[in-house]
Amino acid sequence: MPKVVPEYKETAKQRIIEAGARVFIERGYYRTSMDNIAEALGVSKGAIYQYFKSKQQLFFEVIEFILEAQKDEVMSIILSDNPMHIASEEFLEMKIRRALQTRSFGLDLFFEAARNETLRNRMSEMYDMSYREFASHVERLKNQGKIKKDADVSVTWRGLVALRDGLISSVFFGADVSDAKKTWGKVAAMLLKDIIVRNIE
Amino acid sequence: MPKVVPEYKETAKQRIIEAGARVFIERGYYRTSMDNIAEALGVSKGAIYQYFKSKQQLFFEVIEFILEAQKDEVMSIILSDNPMHIASEEFLEMKIRRALQTRSFGLDLFFEAARNETLRNRMSEMYDMSYREFASHVERLKNQGKIKKDADVSVTWRGLVALRDGLISSVFFGADVSDAKKTWGKVAAMLLKDIIVRNIE
Amino acid sequence: MPKVVPEYKETAKQRIIEAGARVFIERGYYRTSMDNIAEALGVSKGAIYQYFKSKQQLFFEVIEFILEAQKDEVMSIILSDNPMHIASEEFLEMKIRRALQTRSFGLDLFFEAARNETLRNRMSEMYDMSYREFASHVERLKNQGKIKKDADVSVTWRGLVALRDGLISSVFFGADVSDAKKTWGKVAAMLLKDIIVRNIE
């Protein structure tokens, strides 16, 4: 009675990972039992073990999947020709909405990362990659004369990312979404104006 | 351990909370067993149940204890007469060092907060209080002529807090501490200069 | 694998039994999974169930197969015209080598035999048959004047078999192979000389 997938083994694995991601994100690693995932997928526990040798193993692959998904998203968002677009409140709102869904996941990720070097490296690598992406985009804008030739991209980038994450976190901890958005609008603008050539604005 | 002293019970409870805090912070809620806590305190498991009716209950009281401790700390750090002091790299370094120790705790807190309104309100309240603290301090500096009368304190405050948290988070995720510190130095200064009266600098 | 040949089914069954024997002997009943056998044979698990209704059923048929094989071997070894040939160290060496390969099998066999009368009878019958074989061979040698007319074959036979099995067992338990061989050489010779007519020696 092949239920996970009628066609391809890879698809089956992928389906489990997606269901796993859904449940792990919703409930966190420890609150999630294999039964939960199996049920979410409408499949028996045993089926999962056909594809993943342990809960940890599944969790790692789920993390990998999520990191990969995030990577794509980061790219698609940054790459706009008007740098000030980033400072829009809509940008943060979207980020917040997404984060609220991923909520409880981040910490488990930390936990595991603390004990798993591969994972730690993977995350660090993602951070770097996302930075390089941004840097090369900025380089293009510099050539277009939209961004100052001597701007310190690194500080701007780290500042924006930290601000974004910190604001999202503040919302988790009870801050008003509108306050967060307003703060983003002002501070992100301040950071970007610092590196943008006047007449673009 | 004087068994007849009336505050004994309170003391014992407090000692359990402190040991609990140590272990929960180190290992996170789910990785921590009652045995771990009992062992850390050199006491029997049963003794803990004399003071707390469940692991959850203990955890809540530990959170309360930590939030309280953080409150004190926030205050002691902000209250300096030179606002630019905050922009120093030492400030962030201290924050990072502290956060690295509390690492795995935050997320469990999120988890519980998601399901516990009291806790959620408590955290939100802490956030507000910490803001009011800052605001009243700034008010004083305004009166001293050190900060512009028309400065929007709210945005500055939220921006600083978010930046701090976001940078700490980036370090968790593998960013260089020195990069984080440099970013803090520049962005925090930028935010503060915006509200500071020139000649103070 | 000619699918139309009438003996196909028998052949397939036989091949599964042989693969099963290999794996059961190597790993023992409980350590062996149907997957192990299927893999050893390069066939799917389902295929096995086409021929055997359960793991137990397969195991019984494997036992039958092995007992049958052993029967042949017993015969081929005993039937030499010089009785003293048995007392040679080479004889035991061969036995040991074989037993070391069959190692873990014997016990499972015991287990099953303990609960399965058919099997128990089967084994007992084998033991008897092997004895009759020996006895009739000895009878021939008596007629040839090589063995004393009044020799108690039964004791000699049981003694030799027990000695052989006991020595093999001692090797399992860590005894030196050379010690075992030496012991066999001396004790087997002692037993045989007791029934052999002098001048043969």
Add this chain to the structure above:
Amino acid sequence: MPKVVPEYKETAKQRIIEAGARVFIERGYYRTSMDNIAEALGVSKGAIYQYFKSKQQLFFEVIEFILEAQKDEVMSIILSDNPMHIASEEFLEMKIRRALQTRSFGLDLFFEAARNETLRNRMSEMYDMSYREFASHVERLKNQGKIKKDADVSVTWRGLVALRDGLISSVFFGADVSDAKKTWGKVAAMLLKDIIVRNIE
């Protein structure tokens, strides 16, 4: 509700080992579940895990316990002043009775020994020890003039042990107990007479 033992922790562990030995011997390692043992002892599964971190661990300690018990027994049996006592049929009968109880245990022991060097060494060491015991006893008898000065103890010992084990094994496989006893009586006597000084007989 301390049920395993009202007094001492060591006693509790010992009781579990004894119950474990009983059940493992009766059913073999794989047929035995932790529930079986817990039930045999009238205790919950969890209790066992307080003393042994896994089923394997418990099994190893049970083996150790049984080996130790066997050691004592070996000694008590060998040490008689009349060497021919060993050749009595009663001797083997006792051995057989005991072995029939330990039946299914031996093979599991083999299995584990195959994968566990410590255990393998332990068993080999027992075999050696038991031999040294015998040798030193024989030495005493030599000095008493009861055994020939130039007798090869090693062969006699190994022969007797192998014979004993092989005969027990044959009983398992269906041989008559009376046949086994008779064989023991004759062959053991033959082996002993070979090294005994005439007039003792």
Add this chain to the structure above:
DNA sequence: CATGAATGAGTTTTCATTCAT
């Protein structure tokens, strides 16, 4: 017939909680 994905019952293991001492 053959396949191998899926099932589900059974087993080991963990741990918060209780309670006799």
Add this chain to the structure above:
DNA sequence: CATGAATGAAAACTCATTCAT
């Protein structure tokens, strides 16, 4: 009050067996 042995409910994991393709 303190202890820690015992409990038992829950979770992870295994594997013989089935069955749709």
